[in-house]
Amino acid sequence: MDLEPPLQVPLQQVLNASAVPTHHILSGSFRSLSLFLLAFSPAQLTLDLVQTIPAFGPHQYIALGPHTGTTRSAYTTSWALPPQLQSWAIEQQQDGLRVRFVDSVDITATSSYISIPSPHSHVYSAGGPSAQVHTLPNNTTGFGPHVQEIYFVPRSEWDTADKTRKALRYGSHGIEFAFPVGSPxxxxxxxxxxxxxxxxxxADDGSLIHSDSSPAPQRAGTTEQEDGPRHVKVHPNGRVLYCVTEHSNFLDVYTISPPNGRTPVLTYATSRSLIPPHLRSDGPDNASNKTNKRIYRGDTLLLAPSTQSQPAPQSIFVTTRGGDDEETKGWVSVFRLDTEGMFAGDIETNPYLVERYETKTSGGKAHALDLRLKSDDDPDGALWVILTDDSPPHPGVRVLEWDGWLWRGGGTRLREVTAWPKPGFYNTETANKLEQEHMEGASHAVWLD
Structure with missing residues (x-):
């Protein structure tokens, strides 16, 4: 994996390296049956393998549960057959953090996403033609009883519906929650x-009751069926929803109105393109129309964490993947938000309103994100960013550094600082011994501490 030139680390940071904590990452893979526990050192800018955890299928999407003492739970999807969800215990042991398998449950269709919303009493998963609701046991890791199955195809078509991972291309792909004041x-x-x-x-028992169906917005020269909403996130204020469209490569913004017997719940407000202006098919520098929206594949999004001084997220990070030919690179876009959760301005070339980062590869099937504050209350909103990569020649987990909007250091605010595995990893004796693991192609990864 070709990295940018090493950053110069201040002397004082080097002297204090032993006092700077190591942050752990749990990663899944599109090409491996294992999970991987990694350790990132902010002082040394290194990312190392700590533990390989045998699992049950590739494409592990990870949701973290609450802490119970020194143990934290994690729940994963996979492409295993028959379809399953798994649970894991992340434990602080004498020799450091370790991950162990707890249990699994069978489901009827391959899931691509899993979520554990407040008050952490239920786990929700979605993928293809259905979604699932399970209870979570009190003060322990694992799955409780199954509560509900939700269908996105007519019940009369359920028996013949595609329930494999191929259905993720046109079925459900995520689930997120909002908590409006005065509403369930x-x-x-x-x-x-x-x-x-x-x-x-x-409902009070954790089950879901259908309230409304919101179609994608109509755009000039397109039909709503071309959009392909893939992932959504909700602003902490519970009044704004963001959606990435896979086919049309937009970040759509909606306002949320509590149902209270009325519809629509979602009202489309505005959009931003995931593709930089010079690469769009109608862009001024692209007369050949060589690239267009169909070459890119809108992927995922994440709001920057809140801080004490900035309770409303200052930024939203969004990714799109490049083409299947591996020549077209992916992009990470960062849009600045106002205190209400809307875009802070409409001039997309303004460096204080948007930042664009071209990724090293197309991203393959990956380009999932996770964000971690560099300090508990950085006024600039500086972050460590996980970006997963499934594209040759060196797929894996990348760590980017985001300096925040007020940074005056010159150069780009968003840049790669380290990655795992390192170039040459697959040619080592160790890798040859573990060839059956195919330790590459990160699918989704999360910060653990």
Whole structure:
């Protein structure tokens, strides 16, 4: 994996290296049956393998549960057959952090996303033609009883519906929650092939009750079916929803209205393109129309964490993947938000409103994100960013550094600082011994501490 030139680390940072904590990352893979526990050193800018954890199938999407003492739970999807969800215990042991398998449950269709919203009493998963609701046991890791199955195809077609991972291309692809004041919790499930966001209210028993169906917005020269909503996130204020469209490569913004017997719950407000202006098919520097929206594949999004001085997220990070030919690179875009969760301005070339980072590869099937504050209350909103990569020649986990909007250091605010595995890893004796693991192609990764 070709990295940018090493950054110069201040002397005082080197002298204090032993006092700077190591941050752990748990990663899944599109090409391996294992999970991987990694350790990132902010002082040394290194990323190292700590533990390889045998699992049950590739494409592990990870949701973290609450802490119980020194143990934290994690829940994963996979492409295993028959379809399953798994649970894991992340434990602080004498020799450091370790991950162990707890249990699994069978489901009827391959899932691509899993979520554990407040109050952490249920786990919700979605993928293809259905979504699942399970209870979580009190004060321990694992799955409780199954509560509900939700269908995105007519019940009459369920027996013949595609329930494999191929259905993720046109079925459900995520689930997120909002907690409006004076209303039950709301759940939002994007259905990629139908170009809708399905809206549910959450009942006291954790089950979901369908409330509304919000079609993708109409755009000039397109139809709503071309959008392909893939992933959504909700602003902490519970009044704004963001959606990445896989096919049309937009970040759409909606306002949320509590149902209270009325619809629509979602009202489309505005959009931003995931593709820089000079690469769009109608861009001024692209007369040949060589690249267009179909070459890129909108992927995922994440709001920057809140801080004490900045309770409203200052930024939203969004990714798109490049082409299947591996020649077209992917992009990470960072858009500045105002205190209400809307875009802070509409001039997309303004460096204080948007930042674009061209990734080293197309990203393959990956380009998932996770964000971690560099300090508990950095006024600039500086972050460490995980970016997963599934594209040759060196797929894996990348760590980027985001300096925040007010940074005056010159150069780009967003840049890669380290990655795992390192170039040459696959040619080592160790890698040859572990060839059956195919330790590459990170799918989703999360910060653990």
């Amino acid at each position: 919790a709301l759940a939002f499930i994007p259905v990629l092939g139908g170009s809708t966001i399905e809206v549910y209210t959450r």
